[in-house]
Amino acid sequence: MASDTLDRRIGAVVEPVVRLHDLALEAVEVRSVGKRRLVRVVLDLADGPGSLGSDLLGEASRAISAALDERDVIPGAYTLEVTTPGVDRPLTSPRHFRRAEGRLVTARRTAAAIADGAARSVTGRVVGADETGVTLRVDGSDAVVPYSTIENAVVEVELRRLEED
Structure with a gap:
């Protein structure tokens, strides 16, 4: 399965979970790391100033993990990394x-x-x-x-x- 197609399928599962936490899905990236896949999900606050705290990020990460496991979207073993864009991200919207x-x-x-x-x-x-x-x-x-x-x-x-x- 092409990585961009897998990215889109993961995004389709993750997006509703992210919205339930009043967050925005910035990106989904999938890459191979040895025999496993690394699935990187980038989240941010939905709007306005402030920062995404570690408690909310952890809560969203657990919910995303459960949704991905339930839907069995990712074949084989993978590592899920849920993170924020960081201060150096370009402002594009x-x-x-x-x-x-x-x-x-x-x-x-x-x-x-x-x-x-x-x-x-x-x-x-x-x-x-x-x-x-x-x-x-x-x-x-x-x-x-x-x-x-x-x-x-x-x-x-x-x-x-x-x-x-």
Whole structure:
């Protein structure tokens, strides 16, 4: 069975379980590790700022494991890894930007946006996001950056607490 087909079948079983826990399914990846398969399920909070705690992640992991065992979707032995996307994941959807509210983000602009006079990149704190763009606070002013002008964006790792700003 092709891995992408297996990924989709696993995703179809996992998605309803994830929704019951008010979480979002970010990715399902299946790869061979020796004679076993590694099934990696990436979860995140459904929306808004915050972090996915280990208790909820563990609860979701147990429910996902039970659902996969019950449906017997994965042939042979496998290891299930349920994780979060991590701070270095690219922001690729409006939900990702809403999840980054309050965080410092760097967005690199598209060639078309640069040709229209936009700076190559913009770094600011996310103060809002909707279906068309993200609002970044840059040097005390809010700037709306349409998603269509963003080539890629990431959360910047800050070594001090937000409360210290």
